Amino acid sequence: MLNEIQHIQETAQLLHTERQVEAALDTMARQINIALADKNPLVLCVMNGGIVVAGKLLPRLTMSLTLDAINASRYQNKTVGQTIAWVVKPSTTLKDRTVLIVDDILDAGITLKAIYDYCFEQGATAVYSAVLVNKLLDHEKPITADFIGLDVENHYVFGYGMDYKGYLRNAAGIYAAQQAQSL
C-alpha cells in the first residue's frame, strides 16, 4: 500500500498551491463572516475530510459559534463512492440552530445533500454549507454549496483533508492523482 501511495504522491499534478488554498480560505471566511454574522451558527465538521478545512476556517471566523462533528462516509477510503455509512452523528441538538456544514469536497453532492436533509430533519432552522473544493462535473448535482473555495476539474484529488485511499490528507496543496498503477 505504501508503495502505491508514494507513487501517487510522486506522479500527482499540483492543481492549487498552499498559498492559493490559504487565499481561498480567506475569501470563504470573509463571505461567511458577512452572511452568518449574527446567526450564532453550529459549525458541523464533516469527518474525516472536513477536519483540515474546519480547523483552518474556524480561526478566521469572527461570530459566536459552536462546533460539532458528523461522520458520514460514502467512499470509505476507496476512490469510488458507495452508499453512505452514518458513522457518527452530532452530539449537540440541531433544533432551532443555524447550521454551517463544513466539508473538504463537493463531488457528486450525495454526501452533502444527505447531511443537509438530516440537519432539517433534526429541526435546524437554516442550513448553510461551505466546501473547500467543488468538483466540476458534466451533470447536475442534487445540491450546491453556499460557500466554495476552489473549483477543480474532474480528477480524483487529494490534500487539505482529501484522501487517496485514506492517505495523503496531510498534503499541503491540492493535487490530482494520476491513474494508479499496479504496484
Ligand SMILES: O=P(O)(O)OC[C@H]1O[C@H](OP(=O)(O)OP(=O)(O)O)[C@H](O)[C@@H]1O
Ligand atoms: O459529493 P460526494 O460524491 O458525496 O463526495 C464527497 C464526500 O466524500 C468524501 O468523504 P468520504 O466518504 O470519502 O469520507 P472521508 O471524509 O472520511 O474521506 C468527502 O469528504 C465528502 O464528504
Ligand code: HPA
Ligand atoms: O476526488 C476526491 N478526493 C478525495 N475524496 C473525495 N471524495 C469524493 N471525491 C473525492
